[in-house]
Each structure stands twice: as structure tokens, then as C-alpha cells.
Amino acid sequence: MPKISKKGIKMPESPIRKLVPYAEKAIKRGIEVFHLNIGQPDIKTPDCALEAVKNNTIEVLSYTHSEGSEEYREKIANYYVNKNINVTAEDIIVTTGGSEALLFTLGSVTDFGDEIIIPEPFYANYNGFSIFSGIKIIPIISKIENNFELPPIEEFEKLITPKTKAILICNPGNPTGYLYSKQEIEKLAAIVKKHDIFLIADEVYREFVYDNAQHQSVLSGFGLENNAIIVDSVSKRYSMCGARIGCIVSKNKEVITTALKFAQARLSPPTFAQIASEAALETPQSYFDEVIVEYKDRRDTLINELSKIEGVKIAKPKGAFYCVAELPIDNADSFAKWLLEDFSSNNQTVMVAPAAGFYSTDGYGTNQVRIAYVLKKENLIRSVEILKEAIQKYNTL
DSSP states (O other): OOOOOHHHHHOOOOTTTTTHHHHHHHHHTTOEEEEOSSOOOOSOOOHHHHHHHHTOOOSSOOOOOTTOOHHHHHHHHHHHHTTTOOOOGGGEEEESHHHHHHHHHHHHHOOTTOEEEEEESOOTHHHHHHHHHTOEEEEEEOOGGGTTOOOOHHHHHHHOOTTEEEEEEESSOTTTOOOOOHHHHHHHHHHHHHHTOEEEEEOTTTTOBOTTOOOOOTTSSSSOTTTEEEEEESTTTTTOGGGOOEEEEOSOHHHHHHHHHHHHHTOOOOHHHHHHHHHHTTOOHHHHHHHHHHHHHHHHHHHHHHTTSTTOEEOOOSBTTEEEEEOSSSOHHHHHHHHHHTOOBTTEEEEOEEGGGGOSSTTTTTTEEEEEOOSOHHHHHHHHHHHHHHHHHHTTO
């Protein structure tokens, strides 16, 4: 019988999606499942984006440019300039989601066997992307006790070898919601320039920042024109996860030229999704103002309710719409599966993402979960009530 590839065998399951079959079975049994496991916003997609597709008169759905349409890239560049990120359309390649942007980036700056350093916990798919690209993640632990702040820069220094090609951060962070300060970005900027490596920043949650804090982009005043690469996406910003449109942004011409070759190999990003994403750039600021108020309210509600459960440890998010909670249980994977297979409270249960899948170091995150606060307040309150009852019952088994 033909053999599956070694990298296919190593490819991890998504900690976010692997429990879906259990959730579907629970729903078929008549159980209401509160989905805290996935970052799918319930916020309405801007009307301007939806209308642009509905009212389009295209008669031939043809290829677009491999780097994305020039008009769209010009408008993206203007969006960044308004965020104090001085780039042009030539510094941007439109991709099929932020995932493809990261894959093209890794393909452009790493070779098989190279290494990238990532503070963990990190977005679970970074594990999969690294295996897909034939590279090795070198993790550096950030701790829930410190709210997942940047580990000491000296610890990064210890991990840099001739195989190190980049440091990768997510800012604000998924799954932690941590927002890097200006001082932290400055430290990272200094070390990547010192060692002549790249700083890749996944900035897809840029708009979601709370408590009057400011997002610090790696391409905004840190002197990283040759070293910085931004990975971005419309998915969360405009509640357009299904559009699958993202981009790579870099002032390094060699990076853009190389990434374009990968983009040409997959031909072009989807036409209608670009049309919707271009129109979404016209979304008024009032939309984001309302969204931020809503998410901050949800964050505060979730943190307040979780803090009432004895033994729960929580890191307070400064951005995005996730938090990591450490639960008084032995194993979050078993617990999350049990919640869907064997537990309900008044015919309701919750679905969480076990956090071990957001680490690459074995043994970390085994009693932690990621919770996405993308539900309305009353559903978050009910979800935590269910979680409290479930923890008590689970620990008596």
C-alpha cells in the first residue's frame, strides 16, 4: 500500500476544529452548544462589502493579477498610510487569506531545516505551516502569570543560531489577546537588526485594541524597512472570515519579488472576494468604534465571570477577542471532549479549544483552554455558568 508522507503524518490536527464532529453529534442529540472555540465573529459584515458583490455586473469571472488588483492594492496602501504605516501598492501582495500570506512569507525567507523563533502559546496553525514549509519552530515560553508578555529579550538571544531566519509574533495575540508595547517592539527590532533576520508580524487583529492602548505595527517607525514583514487579513477586521483575502506587506523588495513568484504559482486571489474587500475599506470608523465597545464589554464580562470560579487563572487580554484560562482540571483535551459527549446543563453545553495545541513544547497548556468571546454577553454569562458546573462534576469522576 502506498505510504503517506512523513510531513503529512506530522501535520497536527487543529485544536480549534478537531472537536467539531463531537459538537455536531451533541447538536443532533438536541443539545445547545455555545461555541467558545473559534474566532468567528457574530458581528455583521459591513453592508458596503456585501452590496459590492450583490450589485456587481461582471459577465466573465476572470483571473485577476497574481499580486491582486492594482486598484485594491492602492486602497490597501492608503489604509496603512492612515495607520502611520508608510507603504505603497508595490509593497503589497494580496493573498487568499492571512494563512496563504504566512505560507508565502515562510516560503520566501526560509529553506528546509531553517528555524523561526515564536513566543508561545501561538496561533495553532503556525505549527502546521512550519511542517508544511519544512522548517522548525523554536518556541520561547511566555507565561500566564505574566499575562503572556514578551519573554526577556536575552532569552531570544540564546536561541538564535545560523539557522534562525525570523522571529514571528502575533500582535495582538491569538490565543492570548496580548498586545505588545512600543518598548517590546523596540527590543525585537534591535535584535533582528543585530542578527540580520526577519521580524514577521501577524497583525490581523490590529483594530481590536482596548483600554485606550495603541497598536504598534512593526512597519511604523522602528527602522525595519529591510527586516519587517506584515501578514494581514480582512477576516476579523470586517467580520469577513469567508472572504479568504489577506496580504503580505513589506518594504523589502526582495521579499515582495520572491513572494510574487509563489503568488503566480497559485495564479490569483478570488475576484469577488477582492471586490468585497476593496469595498470594505470604505467602512466608516463608527463601525469599528461600536465593535470595540462591544468586544470590550464582552471581555470584561467574560473575565469577571471566570474569576468567580475557584481555581481558575486568567490572563486579561489587551486586544483581539480571545483569552487563555487555566482551569482546575487534569487535562483540557479530555475535558473539552467530555463536555460535548457526556455533559449538559439544562440541555446546554460549551465548546472550548484546548490550549495544548497552541504550544509546540510538549507538556505545556495541558490544563488551559482558549476562549473566544464572540458571543453576546448573556450567552457568555451562561457559558461560564455551564463551565463552572462542568468543572465541579468532571473533578468528581
